[in-house]
Amino acid sequence: MAQSNSAAEFVALNIAVLTVSDTRNLETDTSGQALVERLQEAGHRLQARSIVKDDVYQLRAQVSQWIADRDVHVILTTGGTGFSHRDSTPEALAPLFDKEIEGFGELFRSLSHDEIGTSTIQSRALAGLANGTLIFCLPGSTGACRTGWDRIIVEQLDNRHRPCNFVDMLMRHAQQRG
Template sequence: MSRIDETRDFIPVRIAVLTVSDTRQAADDRSGDVLVARLQEAGHHLAARDILRDDRDAIAQKLRDWCADPEVDVVISTGGTGLTGRDVTVEAHRDVYEKEIDAFGTVFTLLSMEKIGTSAVQSRATGGVAQGTYLFALPGSPGACKDAWDGILAKQLDYRHRPCNFVEIFPRLEEHRRRK
């Protein structure tokens, strides 16, 4: 069963938070605020924060920039994961991914089902890896950000979490590049 192994030291992760919205600004970015508060309460570092409009190319470029930044280990975006014509965050993420973490969306849907029932089918939350950086796209509601952080990311971004976690495989994410 999953647990925290107190014999292991906590390793803080550097996380960038991106809010995707045509209407939000720093003063009213509640979902971004939720993520920042939770990651900092967990002991992680806020590496960067930004707000972008629903523009696929701009979002993908921001993700690429952060993936290339050695001071960013993880990027969490919020917003733009729905079904409307303006929702392009998932497509932007997939433009950048080298590998998709397929089960992330599935586990998020299972968590959401407990809270919002079948409305969970409308979310396209996704996760992936690019250039040794983890990328996660979450819905734009504060509740969805809380659910994703509390139910998945808080555990997977904690080196002490057993039986396994994302942090312990950081060194191996780009091993294919070293073999050449």
Template sequence: MPRPDLSRFYPLQLAVLTVSDSRSSANDSSGDLLCQLVQSAGHQLVARALLANNKYQLRATLSQWIASDNIQVVLLNGGTGFAAGNCTVEALTPLFDNEVPGFGELFRQLSFNELGSAALQSGALAGLANGTLLFAMPGSAGACTLAMQQLILPQLDGHTGPCNFVAHLKNSPTSSCGA
């Protein structure tokens, strides 16, 4: 199979979902940050939502986005820790066709350098569903920045070699990595 053209940048279509019982559109600073990072990187923001911790509402929204032809990546922030009522991990996990275990593992490792053993309580995770890549991260601005800059954005860039996720997304102009 031919490898993706690593000399090209492929703008992707992303959605941002904030999961919170206390945030509103007026004070969703982490959601705002994710949108800004996505657009600054050259990608297109095609959907955004803010939902309370209700796993069935989360699954309904995510299922629509996964089924959509125009959303390739979903960024979720919030609801991943052990606080009472958090349900992002429980809502998201059954939707995956394939989990991407390295995301959560690396996120917790990088978080450990800043937070120490509290990083154990992060339920950060990622996976693929119907050619849609989903990343769930904690809701703090620091966690979103860490995840986006060190892990997610490099993997959403067709320049990143030897492999990146661009080739694995629905409606991708590239073919799969042969690594």
């Protein structure tokens, strides 16, 4: 069972949100907005937000810019993880990872199975670490974003979560980057 060290002071992280879509804009981006609201409710800061077309090179360019920005600790992406001919988030971003977090996709699909059954196999949700920046790639549906944040990401971005979380590692890397 997950534990919390409530005596520790919460560490707020700087998080960028990227929506991958050929059709959405800020007004119609309910998935990106759900992530923004949740990260802010958790006490984190929205560092940047963008919408890019489902294009390998546009995705890599935006995410690479954020990976190089020492003020961005975490990147949340939504969209482009399915199997249509335009879905390219895994192909675009996995090559940028220094380390893949295999357990994220596995756990996401397991939790998602409770909600959408076997359709979860059509999700290619993934996560990784690049230059000390955490990247979580979620499906484009608002429900999937809620599941990913509420049931996995929020705890892993809370330094009080035990037995482990990603915050200490992110803060050490941020100090090393100067």
